[in-house]
Each structure stands twice: as C-alpha cells, then as structure tokens.
Amino acid sequence: MRGPARLLESYFVYLVAAVTLAVFALLTPNILTGANIINLLTNAATVAIAAAGMTFAITAGGFDLSIGSILALTTCVLGKLVPHLGAWGAVAVALLVGGVLGAVNGLIVTRLRIQTFVATLSTMIVYRGLALIYTAGRDATLYANLDVKYFTAGALLGVPFPIALTLLVFLTAYAVYRWTPFGVFVRGIGSNQVAAQVSGIPVDAVLIGVFVVTATTTVLSGTLLTSQLLTGNGRVGLGFELEVITATILGGTSLSGGRGNVWGTLVAALLLTIIANGLNLLGLADPYQRLAKGLIFIVALALDSLLRLLRERRR
Amino acid sequence: MTQAIELRHITKTFPGVAALSDVSFDVPRGEVHAVVGENGAGKSTLMKILGGIYRPDRGEVLIDGQLAHIRSIHDSVAHGISVVYQEFNLMPELTVAENLYAADLPTLPWLPVLRRRPLHARAGALLAGLGLDLDPRALVKDLSVSRRQMLEIAKALRLDASILIMDEPTASLADAEVEKLYEIIRGLRARGKTVLYISHRMKEIFDVTDRVTVLRDGRRVGTELTSALTPDSVVRMMVGREVKRFSSEGPAASTEEALAVSGLTRRGEFEDVSFRVRKGEIVGIAGLMGSGREEILKSLYGLLPLDSGKVRIEGREVRIERPEDAIQLGIGFVTEDRKDAGIFPLMSVRENVSLNVIQRIARLAGLYVDERRERGILAEYTRFLNLRYASEAQPVMYLSGGNQQKVLLARALAARCKILLLLEPTRGIDVGAKGEVYQLMAELSRQGITLLMVSSDLPELLAVCERILVVWQGRITGDLVAGQADEAAIMLRATGTQAPLHGDR
Numbered sequence: 001m002r003g004p005a006r007l008l009e010s011y012f013v014y015l016v017a018a019v020t021l022a023v024f025a026l027l028t029p030n031i032l033t034g035a036n037i038i039n040l041l042t043n044a045a046t047v048a049i050a051a052a053g054m055t056f057a058i059t060a061g062g063f064d065l066s067i068g069s070i071l072a073l074t075t076c077v078l079g080k081l082v083p084h085l086g087a088w089g090a091v092a093v094a095l096l097v098g099g100v101l102g103a104v105n106g107l108i109v110t111r112l113r114i115q116t117f118v119a120t121l122s123t124m125i126v127y128r129g130l131a132l133i134y135t136a137g138r139d140a141t142l143y144a145n146l147d148v149k150y151f152t153a154g155a156l157l158g159v160p161f162p163i164a165l166t167l168l169v170f171l172t173a174y175a176v177y178r179w180t181p182f183g184v185f186v187r188g189i190g191s192n193q194v195a196a197q198v199s200g201i202p203v204d205a206v207l208i209g210v211f212v213v214t215a216t217t218t219v220l221s222g223t224l225l226t227s228q229l230l231t232g233n234g235r236v237g238l239g240f241e242l243e244v245i246t247a248t249i250l251g252g253t254s255l256s257g258g259r260g261n262v263w264g265t266l267v268a269a270l271l272l273t274i275i276a277n278g279l280n281l282l283g284l285a286d287p288y289q290r291l292a293k294g295l296i297f298i299v300a301l302a303l304d305s306l307l308r309l310l311r312e313r314r315r
Numbered sequence: 316m317t318q319a320i321e322l323r324h325i326t327k328t329f330p331g332v333a334a335l336s337d338v339s340f341d342v343p344r345g346e347v348h349a350v351v352g353e354n355g356a357g358k359s360t361l362m363k364i365l366g367g368i369y370r371p372d373r374g375e376v377l378i379d380g381q382l383a384h385i386r387s388i389h390d391s392v393a394h395g396i397s398v399v400y401q402e403f404n405l406m407p408e409l410t411v412a413e414n415l416y417a418a419d420l421p422t423l424p425w426l427p428v429l430r431r432r433p434l435h436a437r438a439g440a441l442l443a444g445l446g447l448d449l450d451p452r453a454l455v456k457d458l459s460v461s462r463r464q465m466l467e468i469a470k471a472l473r474l475d476a477s478i479l480i481m482d483e484p485t486a487s488l489a490d491a492e493v494e495k496l497y498e499i500i501r502g503l504r505a506r507g508k509t510v511l512y513i514s515h516r517m518k519e520i521f522d523v524t525d526r527v528t529v530l531r532d533g534r535r536v537g538t539e540l541t542s543a544l545t546p547d548s549v550v551r552m553m554v555g556r557e558v559k560r561f562s563s564e565g566p567a568a569s570t571e572e573a574l575a576v577s578g579l580t581r582r583g584e585f586e587d588v589s590f591r592v593r594k595g596e597i598v599g600i601a602g603l604m605g606s607g608r609e610e611i612l613k614s615l616y617g618l619l620p621l622d623s624g625k626v627r628i629e630g631r632e633v634r635i636e637r638p639e640d641a642i643q644l645g646i647g648f649v650t651e652d653r654k655d656a657g658i659f660p661l662m663s664v665r666e667n668v669s670l671n672v673i674q675r676i677a678r679l680a681g682l683y684v685d686e687r688r689e690r691g692i693l694a695e696y697t698r699f700l701n702l703r704y705a706s707e708a709q710p711v712m713y714l715s716g717g718n719q720q721k722v723l724l725a726r727a728l729a730a731r732c733k734i735l736l737l738l739e740p741t742r743g744i745d746v747g748a749k750g751e752v753y754q755l756m757a758e759l760s761r762q763g764i765t766l767l768m769v770s771s772d773l774p775e776l777l778a779v780c781e782r783i784l785v786v787w788q789g790r791i792t793g794d795l796v797a798g799q800a801d802e803a804a805i806m807l808r809a810t811g812t813q814a815p816l817h818g819d820r
Contacts, residue, residue, distance in 0.1 A: 180427050181420040184413050191408035198388060198404040199470070200418025258408030 017271040024278035045162035046221045048269035051247040052173040053217030061190040061257030062116030064214040069127035071237035074222025079140025079232020087147045102215025106208030131234035140232035151227035174262045191258030319344040319509035325374035334360040347510040349520045352530035353745035366398040367391035397476035407456035412438035480511040517546040554747045569594040573765040579624030584610045585789035597766045599776035602786035612736045616648040647727030651738035660712035671730040696725035717748025737768040773802045787811045
C-alpha cells in the first residue's frame with residue numbers, strides 16, 4: 001500500500017456506492033426500509049455471483065462473453081430436469097454441464113490460440129443455440145415443482161438463500177484470489193503472460209480453470225434466476241454478460257489485467273441494483289433509466305481515471 | 316576437463332534469414348564465457364535455443380557430455396540451465412517473492428492455500444545471500460528498472476542451476492549494481508557454475524569473462540581467451556572490418572542561442588533547472604537513474620507538464636504543452652524506450668519514418684497519403700543515415716536494434732527539427748551502429764541542428780558532446796566542458812559529492 005491515493009483507488013467503488021445510496025435515500029426514503037434492502041440484495045445476487053467469476057477472467061487478462069448463454073442453458077437444464085431429478089440433482093447436473101462448457105471455452109482459448117474475446121463470442125452463439133435446441137425453443141415451466149422456490153424464498157441459517165449464497169461465493173472467491181496459488185497464477189498471467197510462462201506457471205491449465213470458474217458461478221446465478229422465473233427458456237439472459245462485465249470493471253478490476261478487486265465487484269453489483277431500484281422508486285420510465293444509468297457509469301469511470309492520473313502524476 | 320556445454324553444428328533459419336549457421340563451440344565447467352556480436356549476429360537465437368524457446372533446425376547440444384533434447388523451457392530447466400532474458404520476464408502485479416517462486420509456491424499440506432511466511436523467508440534468504448536489498452513483499456511494479464533487473468537475476472539463480480545464461484544483464488544497471496553482479500558471477504564461478512555472458516560492453520567482457528566467442532552474421536568467427544584479446548581486436552572480429560574511432564572535430568562555433576530554459580520545475584522530479592544551448596551545440600545530460608535527467612527532456616517535448624519555468628527558442632518565449640507543440644516548434648525527440656514507446660512494430664519502415672509528417676505530405680485536403688512522397692522521404696534518410704532494410708514495406712520489428720534506432724532518428728529529422736532531444740541514443744545497439752550514430756550526430760551539428768542527449772554511458776558523453784550538464788536529485792550540479800572533464804568529474808557531481816565549482820561554467 002502506498003499512501004491514500006492507492007487506497008482511494010481500491011475503495012473508490014465503495015465511495016460511489018455510498019454516495020449513490022445517500023442520494024437515493026434523500027430522494028426516496030423507501031430505499032432504506034428493511035424489506036427493500038433484502039429485496040436489493042436478492043436482486044443483486046444473480047449479477048454479483050457471475051461477476052465473482054468474471055473477476056478472475058478479467059484479472060487473467062481475458063473475457064468470458066458466453067456467460068449469458070450459459071445462464072440461459074442453465075435455466076433450460078433446470079426446467080427440463082428438476083421434474084426428474086429434483087432440485088438439487090438438477091443443479092448438480094447443471095454445474096457439471098457448466099463446468100464442461102467452461103472447459104471447452106478454455107480449451108478453445110489455449111489449444112487453438114484464439115483470443116478470449118473472439119473465442120467466447122463464438123461459444124456465446126453456440127451455447128445459446130444448444131439451449132434453444134434442448135428446449136425446442138419453448139418454455140420449460142416448473143410451476144408444478146415448487147421445491148426450486150427454495151433458491152429464492154428459502155433461508156440458510158436464517159439468511160435468505162440468495163444472500164447467503166452470494167456471501168458464500170464471495171468469501172470463497174476472495175480466499176481463492178488472495179490465498180491460493182491459483183489466485184497468484186491468475187494475477188501473474190494477467191500481468192504478463194509470457195513472464196508467467198517463463199516462470200513455470202501452468203498457464204494453459206490456469207486459463208482453463210478460469211473459464212470453468214466463470215461458467216460454474218454463472219450456473220449458480222442461473223439457478224437463482226430459474227427459481228424466480230420458474231421457467232427454463234433459451235432466450236433469457238441476453239446482455240447478461242455485459243451487465244456482469246460492467247459490475248466487474250466498475251468494481252475496480254483492471255481491464256489491462258493483473259489486478260482484480262473481489263469485494264469491489266460485489267459492491268459494484270450492489271451499486272447497479274441500487275441505481276435500478278432507486279430509479280424505479282423515483283418512477284422513472286425505462287428509457288430514462290437507461291440514460292441515467294449510462295451517465296452514472298461515465299461519471300464513475302471518469303472519476304476513477306482522474307484519480308489514477310493524479311496518482312501517476314505524483315509518482 | 317568436463318565440458319558443461321558443447322554445441323555441435325547448430326543451425327537455425329527464420330523465414331528469409333539464417334539466424335545461426337553451423338555454430339559449434341564448447342564451454343568447460345566453471346568458465347565465464349562471453350558471447351559477443353553485433354545485433355543480428357545470432358546471440359539471442361543461440362540463447363533461446365539453450366533456453367528451450369527455439370529448437371535448432373540442425374545440430375545438437377550436449378550438456379555435461381550427454382546429448383540434450385531441449386524442446387521446452389521445462390526441458391532447459393531440467394538440464395540445469397537458467398536464463399536471465401533481456402526483456403523483463405516479471406509479473407508487475409505480483410510481489411518479489413511471488414515472482415521468484417511462482418512455479419513453486421509453498422502451500423498447506425492438505426489444502427492449496429499459500430503459506431506466505433515460508434515464502435517470504437525463503438525469498439528473503441535468497442536475496443540476502445546474493446547481497447540484494449529487496450523486500451520480498453514489495454510489488455514488482457513499484458520497483459525501479461535496475462531493481463527489476465537484479466530481481467530477474469535472482470530469479471535465474473534461485474533454481475541453483477549449473478549453467479546460467481545472461482543476456483545483457485547490465486543494460487539497465489547502475490555502476491554499483493554492476494559491481495555487485497560481478498561479485499555474484501565470480502561467486503558462481505568459484506562454486507563451479509558455468510556462465511554464458513552476452514554483452515555489448517567491452518569493459519564488462521574484460522572485467523569478468525574467461526573466454527570470448529564472437530559471432531558474426533550467424534557464424535562463429537572465433538573463440539579466444541579473454542586475456543589474449545584487446546577491446547579493439549574483439550570489435551574487429553565482431554564487425555569484420557576496422558572501425559574508425561569517433562572523434563568530435565569541433566563543429567562550427569556559433570554564438571546564436573538555440574534554446575534557453577530558466578527555472579524549469581516539475582515537483583518531485585526536477586527543480587529550478589536553467590541552461591542555455593547554442594545553435595549546433597551537442598550537449599549531454601548526465602546523472603544517475605532517478606536524477607530527473609530524462610524527465611527534463613521529456614518535459615521539453617511536452618510529454619510531462621511543467622509546474623513552472625520558461626522556455627525560449629531562438630530568443631522567443633514558447634509554451635510546450637503537448638508533443639504537437641514541440642514538433643511545430645521544430646523540436647524532435649528520440650525515446651530510450653524504443654520497443655514500447657518508439658517504433659510501431661507491425662507498420663512498415665516507410666510508414667514509421669513518415670509518421671510525424673503524414674499530415675504535411677498528404678494530398679486532397681489531408682485525405683490521401685501519397686506514397687510517392689513517403690518514399691521520397693524514406694529514400695532521403697536511407698541514404699543520409701545508411702539505413703538498412705529488406706524493403707520499404709518490411710515491418711520495422713524485423714530490423715536490428717541499430718536500424719530501428721535510425722528509423723526513430725529519421726522520423727524526428729523528417730519533421731525538419733532544429734533541436735533534437737535524444738534519450739540513450741545508443742542503448743542496446745552494437746558497436747558498429749554506435750559509431751555511425753555518433754558520426755550522424757556530428758553531421759547534424761554541422762548542419763546547425765542543436766542536440767541534447769541523455770546517456771548513462773559516460774565515455775560516450777565525453778566523446779560526443781561539447782558540454783555536459785550534470786543532474787543530481789533534480790538539480791543541475793555541473794556544467795562541464797567535455798574536453799576538460801573526465802568520468803570522475805561527472806560522477807562527483809552526479810552523486811552530489813561535489814557542488815558546482817569554479818571549474819564549471
């Protein structure tokens with residue numbers, strides 16, 4: 001750590017989230033009621049959990065654009081299989097499927113030497129195709145299998161399940177990022193892939209691992225989503241990857257690789273939800289919400305880059 | 316005596332270029348062996364073959380008398396070879412200790428969880444054993460270039476390899492650190508390790524190596540005991556011809572003021588810098604790394620904003636806030652960071668040269684780049700700079716270091732600059748090309764172009780410049796007439812040991 005500037009850079013998103021929350025609290029007192037807070041956290045969970053995985057991909061210097069399609073495929077797998085295998089069995093299968101798809105992404109990137117952006121852009125199309133084929137383009141509804149409801153309405157040790165799962169995922173993500181060789185390897189590869197190779201880091205295996213992580217965290221997100229929708233559908237989650245990448249970058253994970261910020265990602269995912277929720281409570285219509293969201297991002301990212309500039313200037 | 320390394324008829328060809336042809340020589344165990352040659356002579360290719368990055372097309376490598384098939388970095392390490400590469404192979408976002416032991420991080424026995432204490436202890440012990448004052452917990456991105464270089468060396472030593480290959484290890488080291496490196500190398504030799512030492516610097520070759528192998532155009536020219544050679548004979552072997560020693564022939568004395576700065580300040584980097592330069596003068600700026608010497612020139616080119624101070628060009632006060640301003644005012648700049656901030660590696664030689672003037676030579680209201688005009692410019696500087704390339708469309712990345720440097724010079728000159736700022740103009744280029752660059756600088760000075768150059772190479776400054784400004788901790792501590800100064804006089808001022816005296820102007 002080197003002085004307040006670097007500290008501020010790491011915690012910048014916290015500041016933005018606090019200010020945004022304060023502004024909305026002044027404008028709409030309803031935002032800080034207990035029920036709404038639980039509502040906020042629950043809504044943030046889907047994006048947040050996938051973003052925990054994306055934090056690894058971007059820290060490693062890559063992207064995973066296929067997660068929107070993996071999300072859709074997850075809802076389809078659950079929609080089809082819950083009636084046969086029960087909720088937990090179906091989730092286990094979905095995790096397995098997600099792991100395989102992630103490994104396929106990783107193999108395409110490492111074996112065929114295709115950049116992550118292009119590789120996952122291609123599998124994004126393929127995986128959505130698979131989801132649509134699997135459900136024949138129709139809804140796989142679960143109105144008769146209400147045990148999946150547990151994933152939104154249930155509680156774990158008294159904590160609403162989505163919130164508990166989010167915490168669990170982020171604690172694990174942070175521990176992996178900070179305390180395991182895998183975490184060091186991911187940061188090393190993102191900061192200089194050639195050097196990582198020369199240093200004897202198993203670069204290909206780590207990259208495959210990263211894509212398995214993004215895919216499996218997305219399956220968890222998809223499980224929460226299915227539980228809310230009670231439907232599997234190959235068309236859900238369009239643009240999901242962009243929302244997740246936005247949360248990750250806004251959270252302070254460097255696009256140039258090497259430096260991630262796991263808790264920043266969580267706070268940024270919350271920030272996105274607060275903005276959406278606050279604008280809703282203000283009664284802003286959807287088109288205006290989009291304008292407001294975009295402007296808030298630009299302001300936040302501009303402040304962030306200004307801070308970095310100041311820090312570099314002082315060096 | 317056992318041979319640690321035996322190379323037999325090594326041949327490696329890249330598309331269109333024979334990088335190595337039929338190279339054979341032996342290195343006995345416990346020898347420090349220099350490999351020298353001009354850029355493009357094949358030294359780096361040879362090292363990369365031993366390091367497992369390239370595979371030879373023909374020929375074999377024997378390690379300790381055994382045939383070695385080195386197909387990957389892993390194989391190379393398994394044969395006890397460790398390489399310090401010239402390009403930095405460090406991961407800036409990781410700590411010193413994590414960089415050192417990336418492939419071998421200590422974890423708990425039952426969980427893949429890092430154990431930082433033993434990691435730091437091990438790294439600390441290694442660094443202390445080498446006499447390096449580096450914090451294992453420091454992030455590499457916070458280290459200075461020379462400390463990164465020392466870390467790179469420590470990384471190669473951590474494996475306790477029996478063969479160590481160093482590719483220009485001193486390129487960015489200060490003198491005290493070079494001494495430390497010598498100590499390390501002598502210690503390795505005493506322990507029976509073998510060192511292959513690649514360098515352009517004659518002084519180091521004669522300070523630390525036992526034998527020298529000279530490569531030229533991918534072929535081995537000879538292998539001799541260092542003690543049987545002189546710097547001149549090594550250079551002759553390298554270039555295959557006599558090299559004229561550079562001597563400055565007192566360029567036309569001018570009294571016209573080309574550039575004057577007063578009170579230049581950029582807080583934390585340099586303060587109250589004032590000097591005047593006459594038209595056609597070659598002025599050197601000396602100082603240790605971190606003294607602010609590069610920053611002064613960068614701010615004159617508009618790359619770093621000034622906090623205060625005045626700049627006058629030919630008597631007229633000017634403001635330089637961006638490189639565009641500097642180019643408009645006739646200031647040219649050649650970076651020291653050729654690879655990352657100089658060349659456009661994939662663009663052609665032609666485009667690299669004409670880039671600064673592309674708007675000036677474009678036709679149809681700046682919409683159409685006339686290649687014929689570009690070619691004209693390139694032809695002019697190809698002749699003037701003796702630039703060598705296969706075709707004008709050749710990507711500049713395939714040129715040798717010396718020719719890339721000339722491309723940068725051509726780019727600055729094509730904008731018809733009157734003042735040329737140069738950072739380390741001969742870093743990483745070979746002896747022959749160095750001489751050419753010096754001749755060019757003298758020629759430019761005769762044409763009335765004013766040159767300011769920063770260089771870490773003191774003999775170079777003394778030979779090329781008429782005057783030398785010395786910077787210490789962001790302040791000018793000396794203004795010496797090169798003809799009357801020596802290295803000691805510069806170093807005393809560069810280390811703040813001696814304040815400006817009457818001998819200074």
